[in-house]
Amino acid sequence: MTSEQNPFQIAQQQFDTAAELLGLADGVHAILRVPQRELTVNFPVKLDNGSVKIFTGYRVQHNLSRGPVKGGIRYHPSVDINEVRALAMWMTWKCALVNIPYGGAKGGVVVEPRQLSLSELERLTRRFATEISILLGPERDIPAPDVNTNAQIMAWIMDTISMHRGYTVPAVITGKPIHVGGSLGRIEATGRGVSLMVREMARRMGRSLSGLRVVIQGFGNVGSTAALLLHQQGCKIVGIADASGGYVASHGLDIPTLRSYTDHNPYHQLDGYRGPGVERISGAELLELECDVLIPAALEKQLHRHNAERVRARLIVEGANGPTTPEADAILNERGIMVVPDILANAGGVVVSYFEWVQGLQSFFWDECNINEKLERILVGAFEQVWELAHARRLPLRTAAYLLAVQRVADANAIRGLYP
Numbered sequence: 121m122t123s124e125q126n127p128f129q130i131a132q133q134q135f136d137t138a139a140e141l142l143g144l145a146d147g148v149h150a151i152l153r154v155p156q157r158e159l160t161v162n163f164p165v166k167l168d169n170g171s172v173k174i175f176t177g178y179r180v181q182h183n184l185s186r187g188p189v190k191g192g193i194r195y196h197p198s199v200d201i202n203e204v205r206a207l208a209m210w211m212t213w214k215c216a217l218v219n220i221p222y223g224g225a226k227g228g229v230v231v232e233p234r235q236l237s238l239s240e241l242e243r244l245t246r247r248f249a250t251e252i253s254i255l256l257g258p259e260r261d262i263p264a265p266d267v268n269t270n271a272q273i274m275a276w277i278m279d280t281i282s283m284h285r286g287y288t289v290p291a292v293i294t295g296k297p298i299h300v301g302g303s304l305g306r307i308e309a310t311g312r313g314v315s316l317m318v319r320e321m322a323r324r325m326g327r328s329l330s331g332l333r334v335v336i337q338g339f340g341n342v343g344s345t346a347a348l349l350l351h352q353q354g355c356k357i358v359g360i361a362d363a364s365g366g367y368v369a370s371h372g373l374d375i376p377t378l379r380s381y382t383d384h385n386p387y388h389q390l391d392g393y394r395g396p397g398v399e400r401i402s403g404a405e406l407l408e409l410e411c412d413v414l415i416p417a418a419l420e421k422q423l424h425r426h427n428a429e430r431v432r433a434r435l436i437v438e439g440a441n442g443p444t445t446p447e448a449d450a451i452l453n454e455r456g457i458m459v460v461p462d463i464l465a466n467a468g469g470v471v472v473s474y475f476e477w478v479q480g481l482q483s484f485f486w487d488e489c490n491i492n493e494k495l496e497r498i499l500v501g502a503f504e505q506v507w508e509l510a511h512a513r514r515l516p517l518r519t520a521a522y523l524l525a526v527q528r529v530a531d532a533n534a535i536r537g538l539y540p
Contacts, residue, residue, distance in 0.1 A: 126203070128205040130446060134522060135153060136153070137446075138519065144526070156183060162175070163247050165240065168239060168240055175229055175248070177229040177230070177252070178227060178229075180205050181261060182208035182209045182211065183529060191211040191224055192207075194227070194269060205226075211225060216524075217506075246280045249276070274295045278293045291477050294473035304488035311346040313499050314342065315345075318355075320507075321413075328354070339382060342439045344382065346417065348379060355413075357372055364391035365400055368409065374395060404427070411432065416439060416443035420442035421445055422440070425447040427448075429455075434458075436458070436460070438462040438466060439465060459517060460517055461518035464506055507520075
């Protein structure tokens with residue numbers, strides 16, 4: 121196997137490793153290795169100039185044994201079925217690891233959303249929601265935001281499904297605006313979870329957060345939130361990258377200023393940013409900067425066999441899904457670089473999505489302090505379980521996390537039995 125594997129092959133390889141260590145029965149192994157349902161849709165959207173364009177979208181449900189499926193919807197030109205399959209599988213393990221009653225799903229549309237007007241984006245969203253509505257429901261499949269989607273897009277999806285039903289269905293989706301049933305703390309949840317994992321690892325490495333040098337690839341919702349929270353706790357964010365390139369400052373970047381800059385940039389990017397002592401480098405160079413903590417918070421397969429030998433971080437905390445290939449994992453492990461895996465490090469988003477779903481079902485809402493306390497308790501508890509198993513069996517953190525997650529899903533399948 122090479123780093124040219126597609127994301128689904130990588131996800132299957134990670135699962136196979138855990139399945140072998142667990143001694144899963146062949147039948148269970150076969151069931152969990154593939155998605156249960158896949159829907160591909162090709163749908164028309166009328167553009168502002170009156171022309172019609174066909175877009176392709178996907179919704180994949182990996183496993184439903186622990187409850188309804190949960191997973192985001194992304195809008196990106198590189199979306200394909202194998203990426204969505206992988207993301208759905210990773211969601212199954214993520215939900216099981218933090219022990220919330222969901223299976224995994226994922227969706228996506230092949231589109232560059234920045235090339236669409238707001239009205240075109242709304243029409244695309246509503247049509248895609250209609251196409252996949254045969255799968256959606258609070259008790260069946262609950263989407264959420266992902267790459268290039270946000271609370272407004274979730275509101276359009278919720279409204280579309282509600283119009284079909286004839287009544288408001290707030291629990292059909294999470295990541296909505298607060299005014300229509302969203303949860304406090306949801307926007308920051310994934311980045312907050314990443315920052316908690318940095319904190320927990322720093323404690324076990326005997327390090328203080330104060331002065332800890334951090335590099336973050338990605339400055340969207342996850343990366344920028346993690347950057348701000350770590351900055352507020354005394355970390356020195358020495359490097360940031362987004363699609364426009366890398367930005368480094370040995371004395372530490374001014375994260376509040378960077379966030380303000382991207383908030384006012386039409387494309388919400390760092391492109392054009394100038395600051396005292398700030399230098400530009402490529403995104404590839406940023407991954408190889410000397411630092412204490414590297415947080416890849418962009419897309420899949422960013423750390424691979426071609427660059428893993430040059431990574432100079434002591435610790436990697438995966439803010440993105442699937443940023444490290446199995447080959448890179450092996451290299452990093454050999455070099456003594458610990459990796460907090462995606463299914464643990466970025467699980468904060470799905471945990472608070474679960475809270476939002478529960479609040480929507482019961483029409484009773486918690487305050488943000490309560491949300492953040494519950495989030496921290498669940499994530500730190502999951503981290504401690506992974507840490508203890510990893511040390512007891514001398515395993516990488518990813519392998520330990522997969523053993524816990526896959527065993528829970530396999531147990532659920534066994535208890536439910538095989539129908540018919």
